[in-house]
Amino acid sequence: MSLLTLDAIGVVRNGNVILDDVSLELSRGEIVTIVGPNGSGKSTLLRLIIGALAPSCGRLVRDNHLSIGYVPQRLQIDPTLPMTVGRFMALPNRHRQSDIEAALTSADASDLIKRQLSALSGGQLQKVLLARALLERPSLLVLDEANQGLDHRATAEFYRHIDRVRTELGCAVLMVSHELHVVMKASDRVICLNTTVCCQGHPEHVAASPEWQSLFGIEARDAVAFYCHRESGHAEPDHNASEQGVQRHAEPEQNARQTLREKRACRHAG
Numbered sequence: 041m042s043l044l045t046l047d048a049i050g051v052v053r054n055g056n057v058i059l060d061d062v063s064l065e066l067s068r069g070e071i072v073t074i075v076g077p078n079g080s081g082k083s084t085l086l087r088l089i090i091g092a093l094a095p096s097c098g099r100l101v102r103d104n105h106l107s108i109g110y111v112p113q114r115l116q117i118d119p120t121l122p123m124t125v126g127r128f129m130a131l132p133n134r135h136r137q138s139d140i141e142a143a144l145t146s147a148d149a150s151d152l153i154k155r156q157l158s159a160l161s162g163g164q165l166q167k168v169l170l171a172r173a174l175l176e177r178p179s180l181l182v183l184d185e186a187n188q189g190l191d192h193r194a195t196a197e198f199y200r201h202i203d204r205v206r207t208e209l210g211c212a213v214l215m216v217s218h219e220l221h222v223v224m225k226a227s228d229r230v231i232c233l234n235t236t237v238c239c240q241g242h243p244e245h246v247a248a249s250p251e252w253q254s255l256f257g258i259e260a261r262d263a264v265a266f267y268c269h270r271e272s273g274h275a276e277p278d279h280n281a282s283e284q285g286v287q288r289h290a291e292p293e294q295n296a297r298q299t300l301r302e303k304r305a306c307r308h309a310g
């Protein structure tokens with residue numbers, strides 16, 4: 041059974057359609073990334089999933105045992121509020137000190153436990169937020185641009201950590217990121233959102249799809265292909281989206297498929 045099912049979800053705010061006809065499913069153990077341009081509805085979709093926002097239409101079904109750990113895009117901290125990282129980790133639910141220390145160590149943030157929250161750098165704060173989200177051992181970890189502020193090396197370690205978390209907890213991971221080439225390599229499935237779901241599937245196939253290229257350009261495709269190729273040692277990346285690897289949802293693409301079928305029919309006929 042899926043952890044989470046969204047069926048034809050729409051969100052309208054102040055007369056603006058922010059999400060339209062969004063359907064998706066999430067299962068335990070998978071890492072799924074939502075990509076899309078600025079203002080395409082990614083954070084709204086995450087807020088809907090964590091229950092901070094109600095859909096205007098459609099159906100959202102959560103598994104009875106679903107528990108969500110959420111790492112927000114940003115956290116406003118009052119600089120006058122005295123609050124150490126250790127204290128912050130114990131809110132709102134109490135945890136054993138040993139569990140807090142283990143979570144911070146696992147997020148490479150053990151040296152921050154006595155520091156003031158308001159004095160952390162952006163990258164340090166993200167590590168602490170991730171550690172706190174994992175304390176609850178969620179069945180779904182939701183990350184909204186959680187690698188913001190991390191340098192190149194810390195970002196690579198961050199995604200290795202997410203992969204370990206997925207294995208250890210068996211949870212699903214749903215994340216949003218603009219670091220397309222890095223985040224896509226770390227994902228099992230990519231969902232390309234632009235108010236509605238344009239296409240979804242295996243990262244390399246999505247990056248090679250026409251919908252992706254019309255949103256992000258050829259350069260983004262090549263950056264992803266190069267990165268995947270270099271990291272995996274695979275043979276030459278396939279720039280032609282395979283029909284198995286990517287599900288598209290745009291009308292022009294249906295026309296393209298039709299043309300493809302016609303071409304194949306011609307080839308067979310010839």
Ligand SMILES: Nc1ncnc2c1ncn2[C@@H]1O[C@H](COP(=O)(O)OP(=O)(O)OP(=O)(O)O)[C@@H](O)[C@H]1O
Nearest residue numbers: 053054056058076077078079080081082083084085
């Ligand atoms: N309460 C609201 N009322 C009206 N419009 C809103 C509201 N909340 C968000 N929007 C609009 O919805 C659109 C999607 O916003 P959202 O923050 O979900 O996008 P995003 O894909 O996460 O963007 P970014 O990549 O820039 O973080 C934006 O145009 C935003 O201005």
